[in-house]
Amino acid sequence: MPSLNAQTKHPVTITLNDGTRTGHASPRMLLSDFLRHELGAHGTKVGCEHGVCGACTIRLDGVAARACLTLAVQADGRRVDTVEGLAPDGRMTTLQDAFNRHHALQCGFCTAGILMSLSDYLERVPKPTETELRDMLSGHLCRCTGYAGIVRAVMDVTGQASGNADAKDASGRKEPGHV
Amino acid sequence: MTALTKAPSELAPAAAAPVSAALIGQPIPRLEDAAILTGQARYTDDLPIKPGTLHAAILRSPHAHAEILGIDVQAARAMKGVAAVVTGEDAKRFAAPFLVGVRAPMEHWCLAVDRVRYPGEPVAVVLADDRYLAEDALDRIEVRYRPLPVVMSIDQALSGDGEPLHPAVGSNIVNTRPFGYGDVNAAFEAAEHRISTTVQYPRNSCTPMECFVVMADYDQADGAYEVLSNFSGPFAIHPVMAKALKVPGSKLRLKLPPNSGGSFGNKQAVFPYIVIMGVCARVAGRPVKWVEDRLEHLMAATSATARRTDLEAAVSGDGRILGLRMEQTDDVGAYLRAPEPASLYRNHGNLTGAYRIPALDVVNRLAVTNKTPTGLNRGFGGGQLYFAIERLMHRIAVTLGLDPLDVIRRNLVPAAEMPYTTASGGILDSGDFLAAVEAATTDGGLDELKARRDKARAEGRLYGIGYAAIVEPSISNMGYITTVLTADERRKAGPKNGAQASATVSVDPTGGVTVTVASAPQGQGHRTVLSQVVAEVFGLRLGDIAVNTEFDTAKDAWSIAAGNYSSRFAGAVAGTAHIAATRLRDKLAKLAASQLNVTPEDIRFAGGRVFAAGNPDNSLSFSRVAAAGHWSPGTLADGTEAALRETAFWTPPPLKAPTEADIINSSACYGFVFDICAVEIDPVTAQVRIDKYVTMHDAGRILNPLMVEGQILGAFAHAVGTALYEEYAYGSDGRFLSGTFADYLVPTACEVPVPVMLHRESPSPFTPLGAKGVGEGNSMSTPVCIANAVADALGMDISTLPLTPARIAALIEKPEVARPASLDAAPPKAPAIAGGRGLQGEGTRTVPASPEQVWAILLDPKELAALLPGCDALDLAGPNAYRAEVVVGIGPVRARYLAEVELTDLDPPRALTLSGRGSSALGFGEGSGHVTLEATADGTRVVYRYDAAVGGKVAAVGGRMLDSATRMLIGQFFDRLIARAGGPAAVETSPSLLTRLLRLLGLRP
Structure with missing residues (x-):
């Protein structure tokens, strides 16, 4: 596990709905904030930021997870699926x-x-x-x-x-x- | 002219007369959904920000009531990334206190000035490069408070005891208004029975999943504010905000986003933050953005009013109510915030519900308490009103030995008397209430439920059936709030009444149709319904209509009634859009008539064609007619006006100002709701299970059954929460205790059954399409219907909500076995802390050293600092008194407390009291522990008892963990003491799961 400096932003690369995206995040940045404000993937919503409401649920390597209880740096190198990826060709599932x-x-x-x-x-x-x-x-x-x-x-x-x-x-x- | 030939709605001419399917009234799935379901819909926090935008974090009061002695922002301002820190001083410079709806000397500033009056009240704002940095800096703002006594209940306010929140008012009852309608005394003299009840309705709110968002900018050159926010209206609040920002309304441009994540009235309460962020943008000279977090929302956004209602009814032998005396006292929180006291007056015209009660005396009171100011919340005053009225109906039946349903039937307003004017002035516009009740009992299967009840009771189970019959007001009269003023005061202020709705329908150069409305939808499907209404008018397809629900006060047609509240969409907004579309169609018909050589009356619109009724082949495409005004205005016949755009304003005719006698029709129309609920209560867990729920609605003409049922299902789910789970809880010392969704319990898919929904349609004579509101009925009827069912199941009176297992258990369980006497013989209690709920505990540890050695350690500041968890050093502040910085983590949060630590009651080497108090951005904490030392064979037996209180954010989010966290901290203290005295090393080897988790997340060292 790489050692991260709290004071600096680190590159985080994820596979977001079949595309590769890179952004920068300080170690404490939530994955929900990273997706929404660093990568501009606004489909994921934030409802409570304490893991109860479920609005921010994404799939991390296929498994449903709360983006608000996950740090962006934890997702580095992993696959993140969000609502934007459910209907890639514009046709709803x-x-x-x-x-x-x-x-x-x-x-x-x-x-x-x-x-x-x-x-x-x-x-x-x-x-x-x-x-x-x-x-x-x-x-x-x-x-x-x-x-x-x-x-x-x-x-x-x-x-x-x-x-x-x-x-x-x-x-x-x-x-x-x-x- | 390709624009014309390629117009989207152009269809091939048909041989027969074109037809369009009827759209109004059809269950058309929503047009809004595709964008939302694919993650493309844009909510406020998804919209772009201006370059250079600063992000705001708000420092909030940890105290329910305190004087602000001083605020030191220097350290915060010096932090990296911080651009400005804004306080009440800035508010005083750039803003004014909010307007108040009653005449009483109360000042409410957007940021606290001199005093805080509720936990979570905004005290300061940090503006920084990002939200993380802004929150960091909150920790560095030092506020010195002097706590004041708190007022935490309506009864306490009524008692006259306690510190006045607003000293200039002198009382915590800030307004009292008596009303009299009809001869109540005569009714009581004539009546065979007097039946009374007193109920208390709790604080709760609908908690939309999206919290508040404000983006504000200030244009120095124009002296104008521009704000984008998910505000929901009513726009009567716009002048309140403009006045608070000390600008005319034209200098406060407010824009609303295309999508909103729910409101249920609550988003009205974003308005103080619009003012705060306006001030912030002005101070910082840069745009600012603030996104409310969930803790902020639960603690300090808004709440339904808590209400105490005292009712006394004059009742005939067969259960008819001849007269009613009513006293209502609303807990409006620390400030009477606009549009309050609307909660108390919204139902003034329908105080007697669905019943014919000819005489009514009312006393309305407004109580201020040290709680969050109240505001709009689905059902708005109706849940409170009907909890009292329908509990009374049940009680009348029980008292007189009648069937509760018969009591309801005998009192309902008869269909023959519609429209019926109530004692206080409401005009119940349409409906056959009795027929609706009969249909509900038949179609809802009441007989089967009664059989289930009989069977359950025969088996000794707790099963009950409850009813509720109500009228659901919709489209609020803008004048009803002025009923709180006396007739004399109203005369001075000028009349207020009506409810202007507005809609604009326009055609573009391709013949496309666009609809804009000032309705601020929050998920109710306005785009779909407006498309239905307007497409039907023009004989077009749904997809031909573009509906724009964004809103801009600088460019759109609006008035004070604009917005999304009081169930005004179907009755007022959709109807107004129909008026605008019809006017535009009539103008288009004139244009087409001249081209087709027929009279305008002969023109028809269908299938995308405009044609002559008698000869459908004589036709033009809709797009060609619609576009003509753009492309060829020069060819219009003289005196003919181009048909490009129509804006309609409409106000419901029956909405007048209150009369001299305080008669007020508070809403334009009134739907009818009748509910049947069957519950079973588990005698062991005391949980209420809804066995069956039937809800009958008459909301006038139904515009889209899917939307109507969606509204009913949603209001029902909210009401299940209100009835059984949800309450904003406070400690008696004012601490707020419901700061997470693990504390404020919202019903999930496991708790909300699907009710049986039944409908009747009695069109309103007062709205353009005959539709009435339907989104709030169950918020009003269902809480009390469930309560009546529980009362029936238990054979007991129910006087408050929510009916949690703890509350039910207190009713059905025998008192707990008394504590064994031996436990009460423990050492004397440590001195109690004023206002402390008391995190209390006691314990004994053995330290491998003599009492003298232990004493020496405790009295040495260096040693003591090493024992205190999270403390690096103690600075001497006096004899055995120290100042320290202590970092304490409880639950998910960690705070740096500036603490004062003191050793008193010194009895060397036998006893002492260790006490401390501290405050941080996360709140305050204080506590004291009494310690006795006793020599034993193994060293020293240390016996301690402690009493502590914690407030602010830590208490709000970590309430469930405070006791165990306190024990853990004390454990750490003694572990270190034992290690210090030569025992085994401190037990740091086995941190709790929580500690390990927090470390993993970097939240703990």
Whole structure:
């Protein structure tokens, strides 16, 4: 492990969504700040900076991680995936598309983190039960949606619900999560 | 003319009459989403900054109440990268105190002057090259405080005890206003029953995921401020900010970003920081940027008002309310900050809820406490109001042995009386409340829930059902706040009323349509709904409409009611856009009529074509008609106006100023919400589980069902937090205790069920499209509905929120077994610290040396310095009194305290008291330990008891860890003492997991 000087900025090179990017960071700089303000990758959001809200979740070498609890220098030489890389050719993934159809986002500030967690999680657990899914989502705070649309979207893309968001009236709807 | 021929909306002429699908009312997925889902959407902190921008960090008061004796910023200013340090002195030079909504001598400066009145109050700002350096420098600002007694509850303020926060007012009840509507005394004389209740609503807030952001610049030459911020309105605050910056409104240009990370009203409270950053930019002569962090937001941004409500109802034998006496006292925090006292008056026209209650007496009071000033928060005053009213309805039923649902039914305003004017002046505009209730009980499956309850109770389980029926006000009357003034005061100030909404629709030279509105959306889908409304007017496709939701006070059409609050979008803003689009369409129709040789009345717009109703082939493309005003104004017939751009202002007709008799219609329209909640309570964990929730809404005409249900789901989730988890907690000494999302508990996907949502549509006669607001109803109805269900489950009264397991346990558990008497025979307590909650503890250690040797070590400053964790040296300040710099880390934070250490009660070599107090940028701490030394065979038995208090940032974020951290520090002290006295080396070999983690992160040496 290289020895770093607290007073100087160090070059940090990461593979960001398939491209190589280099910036400079003092050892205490958070990865979230490095991505957003040094590299200009603003898709990753910062909601609490103490690891609870999950808005800043990125994938570090494929594993979902909190960018606000990771130092930029820790990411040096590693692969970082962010929301900007989910739809590289401009076409949204089926999950992103389902988020739109099921109204799974409003202000959207928590959305990037949730998408990154899900992109890791669904690779490992392709067909979660609703209980498992809600347990995983409990690592993210959303203040707009009540999580209902998020759960519906994931159950839809994992082939566990009708995907029909066009139902106009929820009164007759038996969607996941109804109590 | 390629611009015309290649216009985006041009379609091939159709043989039959072109048609456009109806768009208003359709569940159209959001047009906003693609940018957000791919990380392209730009929020305020994502927008570019000007070259040379300085980054601000704010030093905040660790005390709830203290006099500021002095601020020394020299060391901070000298630090590398620091450009300026701004304090209350600068505020006094360049700013003025904020306007206050009542007549009382209270001064609220953007930066504290002379006194701090709530924990987290801004005291100074460091401006530096980056945020990290700015935060470093906060540590070097030295503020000397003299703590003052605190006022921490409404009841304490009402009691008249305690230090007045604002000495010139002389009381912590800063305003009292009585109101009388109808003959309440006669109602009470006639009534068979008098039923009363008292409830307390807590402090909480909706905590949007994005915190406040302000970028400010000052133009010296023009004497003008330019600010970009995620402010949400109401723009009635714009004059407040301009006056505080001592400029006319035209010299405060405020811009809003294209995307906002949620508000729920809370972003209104960024306004004091807009003023602070304006002052900072002026002092520094450079642009400044400030991004609020989560601790700052939770501790000091804003809060819903806490409220105590006392109700007494005159009730007939069958449960009808004949008259109501109501006393409401709002805890507005340390300052009455604009637009408060709006929380208390927003519902003045609907104080009697959805019920026909002919007589009403009200006393409204405003209490100041040493807490964060309050402000807009989803439900805004409604959660507080209905917590009292609907608890009362439940209580009436329980008292009279009636079904709570029957009590609700008997009191609802009948459909035949719509529009119904309430005792205090609200005009309930439309709806059949009783039919909505019946539909909800049937479609929501109430019978099945009752069967579940019967079965559960038969099995001895705690199961209950609650109800709530409310009216949901939307589109606030700008005059309602003046109800706090007397009629005489209002006459002097001039009438205030109405709620101007504005929208601009324009066509560009390619025939494209652009809509701009002063609505500051925070995620509600305004772009989508406006596209629906305007596309339908013009017979275009959704994609043909560009909606720009950025906002610029220097260029856009706006008025004081502009912004995103009081559920005004669907009713007011979308309706105003419809008016503007229709006006523009009518002008276009005139232009087309002259070209198609028909009358304007015969012109139709559909499928991207403009055509004659009787002969669809006689048509033009929309883009050609729309662009004509740009390309060929010279060919317009004489007297014909080009149709390029229409700006509409609209104010709801029923919104008048308060009358001499204080009659006020506080909102333009009122939706109806009826909820049914079934809960089960775990008798062991005391946790509340929502078994089923049914919510019926009548929000007038629905513009987009997806958005409506999104709003209901969101408000419901907030309300679950309000009912069960969320509270801004303070220690009795004023310390703020909820500084992280691990302390302020927001419901997650595991805690929020999906309610059954039911709808009826009774269009409002007062809004252009018949729509009413829908985004706040559940914030008002759900907390009390859950509380009523819990009350039903427990067979007990519920008078406050949140219903945490601890609170429920206190109701259902037997008292804890008394502490064994032997434990109470411990050594005498160390002297208690005034105001200290008391981190208390005691312990015994054996030191391998004689009492005399131990005594000598403790009395030697060099030795003592080596024992104190984080202390390098003690400087003598008096007999056995020292000054020191001590670095202490607790939880995730580490602070350098300037400390005073003192040894007193010296009884050599048997006993002494070691006490210390210190302060840092992270707060203050003080404590004392009483130590006795006793000779034993192994050396000296040291018995100690301590009492400590910690405030400020450390307490706010590390509250859960304070006890263990204190024990750890004391452990270190004795480990070193034992090592010093010749025992085994200090136990530094096994640091805690936390310590190791912090070291790894470089946060600990």
